[in-house]
Amino acid sequence: MLRVESVVKSFGGFKAVDGANLHVNAGEIVAVIGPNGAGKTTLFHLLTGHLSPDSGRILFKGKEIGGLSPHVLCRRGITRSFQVVNIFPRLSVFENVQIAVLSRERKTFRIFSPVAGMAEEEVHRILRSVGLFDQRDVESDLLSHGDKKVLEIAVALSGNPELLILDEPTAGMAPEETERCIRLIRKLSGESGLTILFCEHDIALVFEIANRIMVMVRGATVVQGSGEEVRRNSEVQSAYLGESGGC
């Protein structure tokens, strides 16, 4: 479904992504791991149009998508959450999801129909599935950090993506929130067969839920394979797993 080939992105001489390769099949959960500054977020930005690659190819469903803008890629079926919570802070939980649903339904140019209550059923269904239904009328800025991250996943889901990209979905979460988030990711993958690409510093978590793992160090892909293959890779052990085991 997604294929990244020798992609390079530099910021004024510094190569943040330098020869990344990645392969994601439909229905898989794939994780990207690597130390701080390895280029994971930059890679994700390249996949969602927030940055364009200097060279290399990014193919989604067989088509080159490198350099397309974020809103176009969302419509093509890639949605995401960000490493730092990125929601509409002044809108309620309900409205955050609603606006994403309306965008997907191409209703954002309706200027006279009242927005209140539009797409209510679907928004409620999404909020129930992520466990935020009871907080639907809360201004989203007032949510706990963990709930904000979950809300952002809900917003990303509202676009009915084929590929969901999550940049450190559990970062900063309390243990029980992390647990809940993992269950959610599993459920999304299991129930709706959603393809998920994420990155995470919690290595145990990664080995627990990812079908396959890609290891990135200094912008380059060191290895991509099953948990077992990654564990066995000596380069990974020296460069990453051995020294820290978790960052």
Add this chain to the structure above:
Amino acid sequence: MRRSATPFLLLLLLAALLALPQVLPRFHTYVASIVLLTALLATSLNLAIGYTGLYQFGHAVFYGVGAYGTALVLTRSGMPAPVAFLVGPLAAAALSLVMGVICIRLSKLYFGMLQISLGSLVWAVVYRWYSFTGGDDGIHGIPLPDAIASPKGSYYFTLTVTALCVFAMYRIVRSPFGKVIQGIRDNPVRAAAIGVDVRLHQLASLVIAGFFGGVAGSLFVVVENSVFPDMMFWTFSLEVLIMCLLGGMYTFFGPLVGASVIVLLRVFASVHTQYWSLILGTILTLVIIFLPDGVLGRFVRRSLPKEDRGA
């Protein structure tokens, strides 16, 4: 509670406005007309600056073009008056589209500065083109249909059009489009990430704001019977901006309040002093220091963390 009281208060206000010319002398009826159309102008600006978060620093240009469009059709073509009242706002919307396409690529302040520059260009053309626009003299004695030529007639026309336009904008900010532009204002990155074409929506918002600004300009022709270039000069843009700031940019009705206060003050002040800009400057200073959310915003705005403020 406040939410349920609002429609009632508005009806009361409307009733009072309907009765106004029956009890007020001529001059005050005229002032009330100016208050109304300026309130429309400020509300239209707020669509761009308060609701979309675009630094619309040259809004008076659309007001001026709306006025000149209507005035020129009325004086120079044999076309019926309704055409004139369409041409003004449509010309303003078209100009808004063209300027928007040019400026939208720039961010924040640069957008505003370029808009002022382009607006000044339009002003300069109008100011100099004596044979067409009347140059710095403007156009006077514009012929109007009898029904709206009297002070009362023009007042009721202004009231009707302003009420309809404000209602239309009220609907717009509560539509899906309205929600989306507010989302863009607060977080353009997230908006794009959910599939919203940010620039296209910003452009649409600018065109709508320009259109209603143009309507206010057309009403000016009805009330004043004349147009002159200074109504589109950048200093007047600033004055309208102050109205929004004073009333509260994050409230729908704030700019209406701000416009009323400023217009009444100006009328009052011009009787007693020549130092209007001094007064305006003082108001601006006081507002920025004591009422950063504006008069209305101070009372109705939900409390939010500081870092989320700012258009």
